[in-house]
Amino acid sequence: MKLCIAAVLLVPCGVAHGDPRYTQSDFGGVGLLQTPTARMAPAGELSINANRTEPYSRYSFSAQPLDWLEGTFRYTAITNRLYGAESFSGGQSYKDKAVDAKVRLYQESHWLPEVALGFMDLGGTGLFSSEYLVANKRYGDVDFSAGIAWGYMGSRGDFGNPLGVLDDRYNRRPTAEGSGSFSNGYFRGRPALFGGIAYQTPWAPLSLKLEVEGNDYKNEPRDNSFRQDSPVNLGLVYKLADSIDVSAAWERGNTAMFGITLHTNLASRKAPVKTYDPPAPPLPAKAPNTPPDQVDWAAVSQRLHDNAGYNVQRITQRGPELVVYGEQQRYFHSAKAVGRASRILDNSVNDQIDWFTLVSERYAMPIEETSVPRETFREVVNNREDLQDLHRQVEVNRASERTQTLLYTQPPKPFTYGVGLGYKQNVGGPDGLLYQVSADLDAEYRFTRNTWWSGLLSVNLLNNYDGFTYDAPTGLPRVRTDLRKYMTSADVTLPTFQLNHAQRLDQDLYGMVYGGLLESMYAGVGSEVLYRPMGQGWAVGADLNYVRQRGFEQDFSLRDYRTVTGHITGYTDLPFNLQGALSVGRYLARDWGATLDLSREFNNGVRIGAWITRTNVSKEEFGEGSFDKGLYLSIPFDELMSLSTMRRANLVWAPLTRDGGARLNRAYSLHSMTDGRDSDLFYKNIDKITE
Known part of the structure; x- marks a missing residue:
């Protein structure tokens, strides 16, 4: 007992050792302090990191799209160096942008x-x-790491490069040119060894770190050189809350480090309980006696709108099947909408009806139809059958026109509008993070079910783009680098104001034409076609646009620059649950090339992705960065809010804004409008059909 009382000053008595945690390094990504480890966070993990080690302030965003792949975008301020001449940068410190990747081999x-x-x-x-190769082995609460690094992390150069036996070029490392292009000097130069220990203490919130790094700090970027009293770094990480880590360390034997990490797992986290949703209708004890031709379908349509989120277009009957055509406007997961609609229909018609079919439409284009067996659905909701029985019987098919009896047609409601907040950002250049917060009014008027006008009125609330003084040198037309002028010339703008028409041209073929103010910088006309077979993991589309540059005030004025731009795009599912899109065509600056987009979408709709664009523009014409690339994160608001919604939050991290490889930011995409043709999305979330 006395030992236990004495020990409580250090460790609470009886506390078991905490589970191992994967924490972030100073550079972002799972690691120790200045060195990485071979460990990976769980798939879907996302972290935002900030730390300070004189003279570096580092800000990083790390994502784990796959359990064996980690990606990091990092922004570093070298605070003892100016971005350039004082006439150019003022007092702005030098900013560096970088993208990292780590792949698990075993x-x-x-x-x-x-x-x-x-x-x-x-x-x-x-x-x-x-570049580095690193290994980890865990024994209880201690995790050992050891590795070899070339380049910055191996600048101490402990020994000759073992790869030199293959080619003499591996013995010399080329100097970084600051171009932003992929290096041609991987694994070159003298490497160094590094390693360390991560210890999960018996007190669960606290982890300790010790490492030996391979950098001697004699050849730091921008002609810096620091004294290193010791290559051994010591640090700790304290779990302040489930999603917040704070860290501190003593590095180089003479320098303190302090940092904070915000993290979550977007794939496994529980969405908030939808307390503001209407309750799901209870099932009737037995089917009503009302035959389909005597139902008050106007009242049923209103309930389908209010509770199941369907804007009903018409209701029909084909034999023992009741069919509802409409647009889903509330529930991100279609299974939830289908389940609620099935409850409402089960309360409305007699037992002549055995199947409920919901035909999902977008602007009168049938996308897919989901058919639910009435009896099995009822048994599953009442917990008398297993959900797997319903999974086997529910059918998601191509929407098809068959002989049917019209029961009801909903009069159209042509005008809709909404109010919300908008956010735009730009990361890159000497001015750091640039942002705008706006109040947005969006509106839509439907002349017919598939011909509509849409517009967005934006009022500036908060904006720091007036500090964006760097107009990047370019050998191309300024199709994007006039960003500051567009963001600061007027407080009230019209980002979009356009007329649209969409139509299903064949069973698997869709088409769309549009014209007007297409985005904040361009007006014009265009068209798109998409071939997307039902239930297949691939699609092919093409778009063609004639555009003219808009005035900086984002009103109806136009500038002289005009061009034709368009792409042919192939979409496909890839191994490891990845999705890929390859676009080939002409960009806004009249350059020709291709964009590769790779992403991972989790079952809850969260998408993590990256893109790279290469065109026929030379590095000198493109400017700093050499080519266009970036990372993005798309999160359904349904995962963040206590109210169901189909809207998304889209965040993009592009290291630099340049004119090469710039694409038109179209308001509508046939591929996203037809997502329902991927039946896997429904079956992966079929458990929501009972909610």
Whole structure:
């Protein structure tokens, strides 16, 4: 007892050792302090990190799209160096942008360690470029790591490059040029060893770190050189809350580090309880006696709108099947909408009806139809059958026109509008994070069910783009680098104001034409076609647009620059639950090339992705960055709010704004409008059919 009382000053008595946690390094990504480890966070993990180690202030965003792949976008301020001449940068410190990647080569087994291969500053300026091979082995609460690094993390150069036996070029590492292109000097130069220990203390919130790094700080970027009293770094991480870590360390033997990490897992986190949704209608004890031709379908349509989120277009009957045509406008997960609609229909018609079919439409274009067996659905909701029985019987098919009896047609409501907040951002250049917060009014008027006008009125509330003084040199027409002028010339703007027409041209073929103010910088006319077979993991589309540059005030004025732009795009599912899109065509600056987009969408709709664009523009014409690339995150608001919604939050991190590889930001995309043709999305979330 006395030992236990004495020990309570350090560790609470009886507390078991905490589970191992994967925390972020100073550079972002799972690691120790200045060194990475082979460990990976769970798939879907997302973290935002900030830390300070004189003279570096680092801000990073790390994402784990796959359990074996980690990506990081990092923004570093070198605070003892100016961005350039004082006439150019004023007092702004030098800013560096970088993209990192780490790939797991082998997962830890009983005898063998986990092994990972990583690249730091993979496609940035190259100032902190490094490559490494690292291994980890855990024994209880202690996790050991050891690795070899080339470049920045291995600048101590402990020994000659073992790859030199293959080619003499591996013995010399080229100097970083700051171009933003992919390096041609991977694994070159003298490497160094690094390693360390992560210890999960018996007190669950606290982890300790010790490492030996391979950087001697004698050749830091921008002609910096620091004294290193010791290559051993010591640190700790304290879990302040479930999603907040704070860290502190003593590095180089003479320098303090302090940092904070905000993190969550977007794939496994529980969405908030939808307390502001209407309750799901209860099922009747038995079917009503009302035959389909005597139902008050106007009242049923209103309930389908209010509770199931369907804007009903018409209701028909084909034999024992009741069919509802309409647009879903509330529930992100179609299974939830279908389940609620089935409850309402089950309360409305007699037992002549055995199937409920919901035909999902977008602007009168049938996308898919979901058919629910009435009896099985009722048994599952009442917990008398397993959900898997319903999974096997529910059918998601191509919407088809068949002989049917019209029961009801809903009069159209042509005008709709909404009010909300808008947010825009730009990361890059000497001015750091630029942003705008606006009050937005969006409106839509439907002349017919598939011909409509749409517009957006935006009022500036908060904006720091007037500090964006850097007009990047370019050898191309300024199709995007006049960003500051568009963001600061007027407080009330019309980002979009356009007329649209969409139509299903064949069973799997869709088409669309549009014209007007298409985005904040361009007006014009265009068209798109998409071939997307039902239930298939691929599609092919094409768009063609004639556009003219808009005035900086984003009103109806136009500037002289005009061009034709368009792309052919192939979409496909890839191994490892990835989705890919390859677009080939002509960009806004009249350059020709291709964009590759790779992403991972989790079952809850969260999407993490990255893109890269290469065109026939030379590095000199493009300017800093050499080519266009970036990361993005798309999160359904349904995962964040206590009210169901189909809207998304889209965040994009593009290291630089340049004119090469710039695409038209169209308001509508046939591929996103036809997402319902991917039946896997429904079946992955079929558990929501009972909610």
